[in-house]
Amino acid sequence: MRTDPFCWASVSELGAALGSGDLSCVEVVDGFMARISALNLSAVAFIDVYEVEARARAAWLDQHGSVHPLHGIPYALKDLIDIKGQRTSAGSAVFADHIAEKDAEVVTRLDRAGGVCLGKANLHEFAYGATGENKLFGTAVNAYDSSRLAGGSSSGSAAAVAWGLVPFALGTDTGGSVRSPAALSGLVGLKPTYGRLPMDGVVPYSWSLDHLGILTRSVSDCAAVFGVLTDSNNSGESSGGGHTLSAWASRISSTALRGKTIGVPREFFFDNVDQEILAATESVIDFLKREGVSVKEVATPDLRFARTVSLTIQMPEALSFHMPWLEKRPEAYGEDFRTGLALGQQLLAEHYVRAKRFMTIYRQEVDRAFETVDALITPSTPIVAPKIGTIDVSTNGVTEPVGNAMMRFTNFFNTTGHPAISVPSGIHSSGLPMGVQLVGRAFGEWELFAFAQAINVEPAFKLPRPAV
């Protein structure tokens, strides 16, 4: 396939080739578009593909220089994120004809940085659900096994990157919807600190817990995109302002780990986990130890109510946003989501207020852990990617709904707001990817990248490229 030379290139490699003129923006867009045409029917990654717009944008960029950090780099957006004049379907019949009136703030930033949006990625309806199963648009497929889920709710964002259809994608993460599909699809997935990336122009699910996130194939790509998105100099002036991609990637200090401490909350986060995922997590911990990191067992906060706390916040907030449409077109909602919203209608204000107070306590407890450690480590998920259509899963004899399992270890850190990243920890005997979750101090993304990068460049944890 014509795209082979660069479809698996890193963001930085692509940036270098585009910057030097070895590749034109149009060539890159055409190459990825050819691959999307060939593979999207299998991947079910994209809902809408912007063939005409992306090519026009690439041609314009080819004429207007290459000083911007993301000059000509293609990307995909979870279809909750607005682009002016395009529809934002939110993966739902309810919004299928909804045209956005302006760009989301994050789209403005990517535009200023020279990026090229190739299209909108598939998702679980309104981001309510971890599997990514979508009756209207189909279900995004795992790049390592086409009978399995890509993960969700940012299912299409994960599939688009894992299938080599874009080098990076944005998703949203309210309970793990970036980190969980990243782990199951063999990617790096970052949920930055709550509020670190702007949610303006993104269809909300639960604004107290919603985080915009980044999916890439490597930690250095993730850091580069994060750097560009958070750069206050990314001002869109023709001077190009802002740092280059390689400057962002090299901001990760590779020698900074020695003397740092990683915390291991064994209770809850290491219970009822697939044995190979557990072993891979222990291997990562051992590796960090060899790199000079101190390993410290830390107490797990009391998580008995954590899932309830999360749902008690999610459902009334979702209900409050959806009420106008729910009243007019209840039949347009999928059954899952309608049931969830009905649950939201039963909750008392007192419950919600109490859940918000729990969030404060949880945040304070995790902040306190960071007084003695520099990061926390857990498996990202207790299971590998389940078969499409799975209802319940069992681990160590404990059975739970598949969606609960997929979010079991990620969910809590949406209530605390700390940055968390999923990084591959190796390949399972089933041939499926496994991941570890690293959690950092509030607004400590760059320190977190240092841990993640060390793991990500270690050969023992490298994944084979999917055969797609």
Added chain:
Amino acid sequence: MRTDPFCWASVSELGAALGSGDLSCVEVVDGFMARISALNLSAVAFIDVYEVEARARAAWLDQHGSVHPLHGIPYALKDLIDIKGQRTSAGSAVFADHIAEKDAEVVTRLDRAGGVCLGKANLHEFAYGATGENKLFGTAVNAYDSSRLAGGSSSGSAAAVAWGLVPFALGTDTGGSVRSPAALSGLVGLKPTYGRLPMDGVVPYSWSLDHLGILTRSVSDCAAVFGVLTDSNNSGESSGGGHTLSAWASRISSTALRGKTIGVPREFFFDNVDQEILAATESVIDFLKREGVSVKEVATPDLRFARTVSLTIQMPEALSFHMPWLEKRPEAYGEDFRTGLALGQQLLAEHYVRAKRFMTIYRQEVDRAFETVDALITPSTPIVAPKIGTIDVSTNGVTEPVGNAMMRFTNFFNTTGHPAISVPSGIHSSGLPMGVQLVGRAFGEWELFAFAQAINVEPAFKLPRPAV
């Protein structure tokens, strides 16, 4: 009475006399204590008086120099504010034996600044109510007419200052509980921007709306206390750090008004107001115009739901805090408050979430008004201080519960979080004080003081001293 020479002195005058050694801290404390002994039975201002502690503190201060900005200045605290080792009754039988474990942050700051707490001031039970009527501790009495309310819920804080028992007091304001008693008692009452003064160590009523506030007899006193409380240099080092009182008072720019614009939201805020209060407010507006201020009529936000929004936030938050005590000792709560909490139990999470969204909209609307004006002006209250025991009041044929009337114009600005100050606007034919409310930009307290100060020093709006 021995206290006559200084019991009505301003904070700055007292500070000057204490700084120069004309008065000792012990003399000042003894003087005010004598006045409290003589008058508190009539004023019902204090719940607890710290005669021994205040004298010991004053003696210590006399020995240890006078470099701190509030050196030896007495004050009172609404009895929701913790002092380590003292009880915080919250005006309730429920907390009557509750001993605080540490100082509220604001107490720490006043201590560092050299202030001397004379005691804890009376209040409406748990700050739930505008009248200050309190069956357990009695009802604080208006200094201008002992058959009338001082206002509430910071009733004792207002009475303590108005009766000349302290030069300043702190209160809390969730719907107007500092500004309304200030207006009714002839004082200056500031509710700073939401979050500007720390609520740590203050018994909450509704944390989304609670504001700590300041009650004084003049704007320059208010500015001086606000300056000390917000001074990042007020660090408690023996060097004394921080600005002097007179430096804070002189930070108010007296000439800055020319060219500024004041907004007049006539709809709602000028409806159904006592004719003399309305005329006084117009006189203030005319005066500002003569001082070079442009007057601009501004649209009033749609306030149909504002009271409901406020209650929908207050009651579940109050309920959430009180639940542990409410379950154990329901009979210890006054009937009013128990009824309010029962109402809170009926509210759905969806209602609360919607009310929070209204808060955001209200804040944005008021922020927008400040794009074309520098302050807003309204009457502080539509009525003068009611008789103790009043249930309903009628203005222009419209009858409402007395508490609603007292908070009618202040309530909204707790939902928006903007700073607001009540300043005397003259004396009513009944002999009772009247006030205007000025509202400023978020974190624009010093700009607000400039407007307030101009009105406060104008002879036309001066109040006679109460005959107490």
